[in-house]
Structures are given as structure tokens and as C-alpha cells.
Amino acid sequence: MSETNKKEQTTTHKIGIYLWIWGLLFVLSFFSYMVDWYQFQGMLRWSLILIFMFLKAGLIMAFFMHLFWERYALVNVLLWPMTAIACFIFLMVAEFEYTLFSRLFYFFVGGVQ
Amino acid sequence: MSDELENKSGYQAQSSETVNEYSGSAVGDVDYVRPAEVSDQDLYHGHSFITKWVFCQDAKVIGVQYFLTAVFTGIVGLILSWLMRLQLGFPGLAGFMTAEHYYQFVTMHGMIMVVYFLTALFLGGFGNYLIPLMVGARDMVFPYVNMISFWMFFVAVAVLMASFFVPGGPTGSGWTLYPPQAILEGTPGSGAGILLMLISLSLFVIGFTMGGLNYLITVLQARTRGMTLMRMPLTVWGIFTATVLAMLAFPALLVSSIMMTLDKVLETSFFMPTIIKAGEVLGYGGGSPILFQHLFWFFGHPEVYIVALPAFGIVSDLISVHSRKNIFGYRMMVWAIVGIGALSFFVWAHHMYVSGMNPWFGFFFATTTLIIAVPTAMKVYNWILTLWRGNIRINTVMLWCLGFIVTFVNGGITGIFLGNVSVDVPLSDTYFVVAHFHMVMGIAPLMVIMGAVYHWFPLVAGRILDEGLGKWHFWITFLGAYSIYFPMHYLGFIGVPRRYFEMYDSPYMTSGVGLNEFISLAAFIVGAAQFILIYNIIKTLKTGKLAGKNPWQANSLEWQTSTVPPEHGNFGEKLPVVHRWPYDFSVPGAKDDFIPQTVPPSEVIDTEVEKT
Amino acid sequence: MSDPKIEGYQFKPGFRGMVDDTASDQTMFKGVHWGKAMMWIFLLSDTFVFSCFLISYMKGRGSTPVEWPNASEVFGLHVFGVDVPLLLIAIMTFVLITSSGTMALAVKYGYEKNRKMCGWLILATAIGGLTFVGMQAFEWSKLIHEGVRPWENPFGAAQFGSFFFMITGFHGTHVSIGVIFLFIYAYKTFAGHYDEEKRGWFTSMKGNYVEIEILGLYWHFVDLVWVFIFAFFYLW
Numbered sequence: 023m024s025e026t027n028k029k030e031q032t033t034t035h036k037i038g039i040y041l042w043i044w045g046l047l048f049v050l051s052f053f054s055y056m057v058d059w060y061q062f063q064g065m066l067r068w069s070l071i072l073i074f075m076f077l078k079a080g081l082i083m084a085f086f087m088h089l090f091w092e093r094y095a096l097v098n099v100l101l102w103p104m105t106a107i108a109c110f111i112f113l114m115v116a117e118f119e120y121t122l123f124s125r126l127f128y129f130f131v132g133g134v135q
Numbered sequence: 136m137s138d139e140l141e142n143k144s145g146y147q148a149q150s151s152e153t154v155n156e157y158s159g160s161a162v163g164d165v166d167y168v169r170p171a172e173v174s175d176q177d178l179y180h181g182h183s184f185i186t187k188w189v190f191c192q193d194a195k196v197i198g199v200q201y202f203l204t205a206v207f208t209g210i211v212g213l214i215l216s217w218l219m220r221l222q223l224g225f226p227g228l229a230g231f232m233t234a235e236h237y238y239q240f241v242t243m244h245g246m247i248m249v250v251y252f253l254t255a256l257f258l259g260g261f262g263n264y265l266i267p268l269m270v271g272a273r274d275m276v277f278p279y280v281n282m283i284s285f286w287m288f289f290v291a292v293a294v295l296m297a298s299f300f301v302p303g304g305p306t307g308s309g310w311t312l313y314p315p316q317a318i319l320e321g322t323p324g325s326g327a328g329i330l331l332m333l334i335s336l337s338l339f340v341i342g343f344t345m346g347g348l349n350y351l352i353t354v355l356q357a358r359t360r361g362m363t364l365m366r367m368p369l370t371v372w373g374i375f376t377a378t379v380l381a382m383l384a385f386p387a388l389l390v391s392s393i394m395m396t397l398d399k400v401l402e403t404s405f406f407m408p409t410i411i412k413a414g415e416v417l418g419y420g421g422g423s424p425i426l427f428q429h430l431f432w433f434f435g436h437p438e439v440y441i442v443a444l445p446a447f448g449i450v451s452d453l454i455s456v457h458s459r460k461n462i463f464g465y466r467m468m469v470w471a472i473v474g475i476g477a478l479s480f481f482v483w484a485h486h487m488y489v490s491g492m493n494p495w496f497g498f499f500f501a502t503t504t505l506i507i508a509v510p511t512a513m514k515v516y517n518w519i520l521t522l523w524r525g526n527i528r529i530n531t532v533m534l535w536c537l538g539f540i541v542t543f544v545n546g547g548i549t550g551i552f553l554g555n556v557s558v559d560v561p562l563s564d565t566y567f568v569v570a571h572f573h574m575v576m577g578i579a580p581l582m583v584i585m586g587a588v589y590h591w592f593p594l595v596a597g598r599i600l601d602e603g604l605g606k607w608h609f610w611i612t613f614l615g616a617y618s619i620y621f622p623m624h625y626l627g628f629i630g631v632p633r634r635y636f637e638m639y640d641s642p643y644m645t646s647g648v649g650l651n652e653f654i655s656l657a658a659f660i661v662g663a664a665q666f667i668l669i670y671n672i673i674k675t676l677k678t679g680k681l682a683g684k685n686p687w688q689a690n691s692l693e694w695q696t697s698t699v700p701p702e703h704g705n706f707g708e709k710l711p712v713v714h715r716w717p718y719d720f721s722v723p724g725a726k727d728d729f730i731p732q733t734v735p736p737s738e739v740i741d742t743e744v745e746k747t
Numbered sequence: 748m749s750d751p752k753i754e755g756y757q758f759k760p761g762f763r764g765m766v767d768d769t770a771s772d773q774t775m776f777k778g779v780h781w782g783k784a785m786m787w788i789f790l791l792s793d794t795f796v797f798s799c800f801l802i803s804y805m806k807g808r809g810s811t812p813v814e815w816p817n818a819s820e821v822f823g824l825h826v827f828g829v830d831v832p833l834l835l836i837a838i839m840t841f842v843l844i845t846s847s848g849t850m851a852l853a854v855k856y857g858y859e860k861n862r863k864m865c866g867w868l869i870l871a872t873a874i875g876g877l878t879f880v881g882m883q884a885f886e887w888s889k890l891i892h893e894g895v896r897p898w899e900n901p902f903g904a905a906q907f908g909s910f911f912f913m914i915t916g917f918h919g920t921h922v923s924i925g926v927i928f929l930f931i932y933a934y935k936t937f938a939g940h941y942d943e944e945k946r947g948w949f950t951s952m953k954g955n956y957v958e959i960e961i962l963g964l965y966w967h968f969v970d971l972v973w974v975f976i977f978a979f980f981y982l983w
Contacts, residue, residue: 034855034858034859035855037852037855040848040851040852040855041848043848043851044844044848044851047844047847047848048841048844051837051840051841051844054977054978054982055833055837055840057982058819058832058833058981058982059832061819067982068983071978071982071983072978074978075974075975075977075978078974079971079974079975082847082967082970082971082974083967083971085851086847086848086850086851086963086967086970087963087964087967087968087971088960092776092779093758093764093765093768093776093777094761094762094764094765094768095764095765095768095769095775095776095777096776096779096784096787098765099776099791100787100791103383103791103795104794106383106480106481107794107795107798107802109480109481110429110433110798110799110802111798111802111805113429113484113496113499114429114802114805114806115805115809116493116495116496117425117429117492117493117496117806117810118805118806118808118809118810119493119809119810120492120493120494121423121425121806121809121810122809122810122811122812124491125810125812126812129812168772169754169755169756169772169773170754170755171773172753172756172773172774172777172778173773173774177952177953179950179951179952276781276785277781277782277785277950278950279949279950279951279952280950344789344792347792348785348788348789351785351788352781352784352785352788355774355775355776355784356773356774356775356776356779356781356784357773357774357781358772358773358774359772359773360772360773361772362772362773363770363771363772364769364770364775365770366772382788382791382792382795383791383792383795384795385792386792386793386795386796386798386799387795387799389796389799390796390799390800390803391799393913393917394803394913397897397909397913401897401898402898403897403898403905403906403908403909403913404898404905404906404909405803405807405906405909405910418898420905421811421813421904421905421906422807422906423806423807423810426803426806426807429806430799430803433799713772
């Protein structure tokens with residue numbers, strides 16, 4: 023770490039905010055565990071899992087990793103590349119459906135002889 | 136005029152009281168530049184031979200180390216291509232050559248040239264040498280990590296070369312390493328060869344990540360005073376964007392390497408379907424070979440631009456300097472580089488039109504692929520418009536640049552053919568594809584590398600390369616490269632498939648046999664011509680003309696160092712302060728035809744400089 | 748953290764500020780330490796690694812016609828005569844979030860130059876991480892004992908074991924590397940290396956408390972990845 027910032031003191035946040043987020047994370051983890059405990063199925067399970075997951079991820083990034091307090095220049099640099107991942111996920115969903123379809127199709131119907 | 140200049144200096148309204156202790160001039164002055172945000176970089180200076188030249192932390196030495204290692208692997212790749220052409224042009228002439236050998240040479244040639252030669256040369260070599268100099272930094276921001284990065288690359292190359300000497304030889308599965316055949320018996324090098332290849336790639340990714348972090352943070356956080364992003368030379372923009380692509384694309388390669396290693400070693404079935412071999416069911420089952428192709432090309436397509444974008448950037452600078460004219464549409468050029476970089480993550484499956492993926496993907500990927508043609512064409516227009524009515528110096532550097540433009544346009548246009556699904560299907564896996572990608576990402580970036588070597592050699596070594604030899608080198612390479620790849624398009628049209636060891640008496644080869652011999656002869660000559668450069672370098676190092684400072688009258692910071700070649704720390708006592716972009720050539724009213732970036736506005740008050 | 752003061756530069760909020768920061772000279776991330784910027788970019792790259800792993804997992808799981816094992820049962824634990832689904836995983840999650848919280852506080856106390864408090868919190872984080880790795884080892888050995896292998900398993904699709912061991916193994920490697928660094932940094936904090944800006948062992952560059960935040964970013968990232976693995980692997 024070869025360069026030193028001219029300004030020595032870095033301002034910190036009150037301890038309360040960390041404890042709050044910490045508590046929230048426990049509560050959310052408990053909720054997502056309950057999704058399994060009560061064996062919700064189908065779309066309900068899916069959406070609950072995803073909601074709790076994104077909430078937890080968001081809290082960790084925003085407060086524990088201080089992204090909430092960072093300047094937009096950094097935040098945007100970090101978040102925009104995720105569109106490539108989103109595109110990858112989206113297309114791979116279409117791809118696995120097609121793979122599954124063709125596996126079942128050729129298994130039951132068979133190919134052209 | 137002077138009003139404009141005052142507006143340009145920007146910050147006087149906010150802090151008109153403070154006196155700037157760094158440049159010694161008061162705020163409100165046209166020459167005012169904000170003081171430095173961070174204190175001067177702390178550098179580790181080597182004391183012994185080992186810390187100065189071997190485990191060196193100076194980015195310039197690391198750059199040269201990268202360059203030499205990459206050139207060494209490049210020569211291995213060149214020799215492999217000779218052997219391939221020998222077989223294709225004159226089947227059976229080389230007695231030792233079996234089909235297995237041929238596939239191994241194809242594979243190693245491809246992998247070496249794309250990853251270990253071009254990527255390492257552009258990002259590791261030119262990136263390390265030029266980024267700190269061009270943005271006005273003392274060194275890369277993490278010199279120690281940078282040093283480790285090179286040695287990681289060195290080990291990766293050593294592992295790759297070791298695969299030539301293991302039982303079974305190197306892998307022969309094609310540079311794309313498609314499973315299932317890459318790790319199945321029967322493919323040459325399916326034992327130790329493929330394992331070493333996967334390990335070597337993983338090491339390369341790890342090493343490159345270390346280097347890439349350095350390049351990115353140096354560009355983003357360690358620029359000198361006055362150096363805004365829009366005042367950076369396009370070389371830096373090209374290398375920077377390529378590094379961003381590398382940081383985001385190499386993970387896919389790492390992941391696919393790990394998964395394939397597990398398939399090979401632990402017999403997992405990530406990529407391996409149920410396979411019946413000679414009546415016997417293998418232990419694999421249920422995997423998805425197409426997943427590997429998606430992962431590989433999610434890396435592979437950005438990889439094409441990792442090679443191309445630095446070439447775009449460098450050639451823009453060379454053209455501007457040697458035609459004494461500012462680059463046409465600088466901002467457009469920057470946005471085109473960034474746009475191409477961003478789009479390159481959304482086009483990968485155009486390599487997979489015939490792979491059996493979801494057929495609807497063709498629409499999506501053909502569309503995105505053709506959209507990339509727009510920023511690329513903008514760049515070509517801008518290069519030509521930069522040349523237009525410029526004071527062109529037809530020296531070796533300029534010849535290479537012109538050669539690049541022609542080759543690149545040629546390769547780019549065939550790319551439009553291949554980007555359309557319906558046109559691609561009959562052309563898939565023919566020599567048309569080989570000709571296309573060699574033109575566009577083999578020869579074109581190579582032309583830029585050559586131009587860059589002739590351009591920056593005076594900075595690295597302090598002597599100018601011989602122009603006469605350089606011109607011979609250029610013309611043989613340029614005409615020879617066209618003799619090789621132009622007929623290949625035709626071979627592709629008549630349907631000659633790529634990766635075939637020998638065509639035997641195929642009926643459509645009647646007109647192709649002579650062409651194949653001609654191509655091979657041209658390939659031998661072009662390959663041999665590259666040694667002219669090596670001879671030129673050795674000769675110049677001994678007896679070449681001394682370059683002095685700034686032999687090309689360029690503006691960018693690397694030519695403004697206190698000594699030539701620059702010493703460790705680059706700029707002597709004080710870092711330069713930047714007042715303008717690097718393209719103020721032939722400015723009306725100026726005393727010289729160039730205004731270096733460090734010249735303050737007060738010295739060129741009556742000239743019509745661009746506002747940057 | 749909050750905006751630092753930079754001579755001659757006026758911070759603007761929001762997107763206007765983003766444009767100004769990007770267009771300014773010297774730095775794009777104003778007041779962000781080089782090492783911290785590096786860690787962020789590295790984490791971005793690492794995010795792509797884990798995304799590729801999870802996308803492969805999705806593709807593999809989605810395209811297999813063989814039935815996928817029920818995670819709730821496979822990872823369940825039999826305690827005191829009751830079958831509790833995902834008990835071990837719940838405890839692991841709890842431990843990792845706890846260690847994430849202590850790390851966040853360590854960063855805070857580091858910046859306040861509270862050497863003792865910072866050191867103890869880092870040590871607590873390291874112990875939390877170690878517990879996590881230990882429990883993961885237990886989980887692996889239990890599954891291996893039940894016959895789950897990377898290449899096959901008794902519950903269903905063979906890819907289940909492959910993806911499970913690969914992804915949790917890769918995550919566990921990250922945790923282990925983090926634990927090693929946490930112990931080193933705990934030592935360096937207690938020894939006062941950051942107060943006196945002692946030079947690093949290898950890099951010979953001066954250290955300071957920013958390094959705690961950099962390590963913290965890495966540690967929170969490991970936690971973040973676990974959130975996704977927990978959701979996609981154990982709950983889905």
C-alpha cells in the first residue's frame with residue numbers, strides 16, 4: 023500500500039447502524055430458513071428465497087461493505103457489469119430448457135433414421 | 136480566446152484564496168492545475184542484479200520481460216504454423232508428421248498465439264511499459280504484485296511448453312478444447328497434455344488478474360495532475376478497456392478449466408454426456424458439452440477484443456503522430472472502444488451457430504454481432520479521416536498502420552458474412568473462417584505490434600531501428616500475408632474444411648491443391664521475414680542511430696521523461712503536469728507542429744488549440 | 748466512507764457527482780485508497796467467477812432429466828431423535844454472519860485507531876471463519892460417509908455431488924484464505940504495525956488501517972457469496 027492519503031482521519035459511522043444491520047441479517051436468515059422449515063413450494067418458495075437473498079446481499083453490500091456511503095462513480099462501476107451476468111443467466115435459462123426438451127424429445131420420439 | 140482559456144482552467148471560482156504550493160502559481164492563473172491528491176509514490180529500488188533485472192518491480196522492466204517471453208512463445212507458435220503449412224501444402228513431405236501431430240500443432244499454435252502471445256504482448260508488454268509513462272505515474276500502483284504477475288505468466292508458459300515433452304504430447308483437441316473429445320482417449324494428448332494445458336491456463340488467469348488490477352488502478356487512481364480520462368492517449372484507453380474485458384471474461388475460462396480438470400481427474404460429468412466407446416459404456420453421464428462452449432465463448436469473444444482493442448488504441452496514436460494531425464473524433468474513438476468492449480459480452484454465441492444450441496439464439500446473437508460493426512466502422516472512418524490532408528510521413532511505422540487499416544477492413548467485412556446465421560452455416564468450419572480470424576485478429580493486431588515496436592523502440596533502447604530493413608520487413612509481411620489469407624477465402628468458398636490433416640483426392644480440391652502449395656510457400660517466406668526484425672533489433676542495439684529525446688515529435692508523456700530511456704520512477708524529481716490532450720499537432724499559430732501535453736496554456740496563448 | 752476533503756475539488760452528490768468525478772484529473776474514485784479500489788475490482792472479477800459457477804450449476808441442474816436430490820433431506824441432521832432440515836447449514840450461516848458483523852465493527856474501530864478493540868474483533872472474526880471451515884469439513888465428511896462422491900451419489904442426479912463439492916469447495920477455499928489473512932492481520936494490529944506505519948514483509952510498503960477495511964471487503968464478499976450459495980444450493 024504504497025501511497026498515503028493526505029487526510030489522516032477517516033470519519034466512521036455510529037455503532038448503532040452496524041448492530042441494526044447485523045440484527046436484520048439474522049432475522050432475514052431466520053426467515054429464509056423458515057421457507058424450508060414450512061416447506062413452501064412452487065413460485066411462493068422461489069420468490070421468498072430470492073427476496074430474502076437479495077435483501078441480505080443488499081444489506082451486506084450497502085452497509086458492511088460501505089457501498090451506501092461510497093460515491094456513485096464507484097457504485098456504478100461495480101454494478102453495471104452485472105448486466106452481462108444477467109444476460110448470461112437469462113440465456114442459460116432458455117438454453118437448459120431447450121437441452122431438457124431435446125433430451126426428452128429424442129429419448130421418447132427418436133431422431134430421423 | 137483568453138476567455139475560453141480561463142474557463143478551461145476550471146476551478147478558480149471555488150477556491151480563489153488558496154495559493155497552490157505545488158506549481159508555485161496562484162489560482163486564477165490560466166496555467167492553474169489542482170494540487171496532487173495523493174503524495175508521491177513510494178518505490179522500492181533494486182540494489183542487486185536479481186532485484187534489478189530478474190525479480191524487478193519496475194513496470195518498464197516487467198514490460199520488457201513480458202514482451203520477450205511472449206515473443207519467445209510467439210516464435211514457437213510460428214514454427215508450429217510452418218509445420219502445419221508444410222503438411223497442408225505438401226502432404227507427406229515431412230515424414231514424421233502424423234495426423235495426431237498435426238492436431239497437436241493446430242491446437243498449440245492457436246492457444247499460444249491468442250493467449251500467450253497476443254494477450255501477453257499487448258497487455259503485459261505494452262501495458263506495463265506504456266501505462267505508467269503515458270498517464271504520468273511513477274510506476275504501477277502495486278509494483279510487487281506486478282512482479283509476481285510476470286513470474287506467474289512465466290510459470291504458465293513453462294507448464295505449457297512442458298506439455299510438448301510429456302508422454303502423449305500436448306493436447307490436440309483444437310484451441311477451443313471442446314469436450315467430450317478433449318479429454319477422451321483417442322484424442323492426441325488426452326492424458327497429461329490436456330491437464331497441463333488446463334493448469335497453464337488457470338495459472339495464466341491468476342497471473343493476469345494480478346497484472347490487470349495494476350493496470351486498471353493505475354489508470355483510474357494514479358494519473359498525474361491535469362490528466363483527465365479524456366486527455367489520455369488512445370493507447371491507454373485501448374489497453375485499459377481490454378483489461379476490463381479480461382478481468383470480467385477470464386473468470387469464465389478459469390471456471391471452465393476447473394470443471395474440465397475435474398471431469399478429467401475425478402470423472403465428474405459437468406461436460407460429459409453418456410458415452411459408449413467400442414460397445415462399452417464409460418463412467419460419464421448426464422453432462423452438457425454445450426455448457427462448456429457457452430463458458431468458453433463467454434471468455435472467448437471478449438478475448439478477441441482483448442487482442443483487438445489495444446491494437447485499435449495504439450494504431451490511433453501512431454497514425455496521429457505520423458500524419459501530424461489530431462486524431463479525428465477523439466471522443467467518438469473513446470466511446471467506440473468502450474462500446475465495443477461492453478457489447479463484446481453480449482455476442483459470444485455467434486461462435487456456436489452450428490453447435491446445437493437453442494435455435495432462437497441465432498436471432499439475438501446475429502443482431503448484437505452486427506451492432507458491433509457500427510462502432511468498429513466508426514473507428515475505421517476516423518482513422519482514414521485522420522490521415523486525410525495530414526502531413527503524412529511515409530516511414531516504417533506509418534506503413535504498418537496503413538497495412539493494419541487495409542487488413543482490418545478486409546477481415547472485418549468477412550466478419551459481417553459470418554455474423555449472419557444463414558450465411559455462416561455453409562461457411563462454418565471452412566477455410567473462410569480461418570482466413571477471417573487470421574486477417575482480423577492475427578495479421579491486423581500483428582501489424583500494429585510491428586508498428587508499435589518501430590515507434591517505441593527509440594524510447595526503450597534509445598536508438599532508432601533501421602528504416603531500410605524495416606521497409607523490407609513490412610512489404611514482405613504485408614504482401615505475403617495477403618498471399619496467404621486471400622486465397623484461403625476462396626478455399627473456404629469451395630468448401631475445404633478446416634482442421635483436416637489432408638484432403639487426399641477430394642473432388643472439390645482440384646483447384647485447391649495448387650493454391651495450398653502457394654499458400655504454404657508464402658507462409659514460409661512471411662515467417663522467415665519476421666527474423667529481419669530480430670536482426671534489425673540486434674544490429675540497431677549495436678550500431679543504430681541514436682534517437683535522442685522525442686525523435687517522432689510526439690506529444691504524449693512517455694517522450695517527456697527526464698532521461699531516455701526513462702529510469703526507475705520515470706520522470707525524475709517532479710511529476711509532469713498535463714495541460715492538454717496528446718493530439719495537438721499542426722495547431723494553427725503554434726511555433727512547432729506539435730505541442731506536448733506538458734506545455735501550459737500561457738505559452739501557446741495565440742494558437743487555436745482544442746479545448747480538452 | 749463519507750466524502751473526504753480534497754483541495755481545489757468540490758464534491759457534488761449523486762449522478763452529477765459521478766460525472767464530475769469521472770471527468771476530473773488524477774483519480775476517478777475520489778479519496779479511495781489504491782488498495783481498496785484494487786480489492787473492489789478484484790471482487791468484481793471474483794463475482795464473475797462465482798456467477799459462472801452458479802450459472803453452470805443452474806444449467807446442469809435444469810437440463811438433467813434425472814431427479815435432483817431434495818436438499819432439505821440430504822442436508823438435514825438427526826439430533827435427539829428428531830430430523831431437523833438444514834440444521835448444520837443454518838448454524839453455518841449464523842456463524843458466518845456473526846463473523847461478518849465483527850469484521851464490520853473491526854473496520855470501524857480500526858479507523859478510530861482503537862488498536863485493542865480492532866485486534867480482538869479481527870481475532871473473533873478469524874475464529875468465526877475457522878469454525879465455519881470446521882463445520883464445512885464435518886458436512887463434507889458426513890456426505891462422503893453417506894456415499895456422496897463428486898462423480899455419483901445415492902440420491903439422484905450425479906451432477907448434484909459434482910456441483911456441490913466444487914462450489915462449496917471453492918467457497919471454502921476463499922474462507923480459508925481469508926482466515927489465514929485474518930490471523931496475520933490480527934497479529935499485525937496487536938503488534939501496532941498500522942499505528943507506526945511499519946513496512947510490509949514482502950512489499951516493503953507502509954501499512955495503515957485502510958488495510959483492515961480492504962480485508963473486511965474480502966471477508967464480507969465471502970459472506971455475500973454464501974448468501975447466494977445458501978439460497979441456490981440449500982433452499983432451492
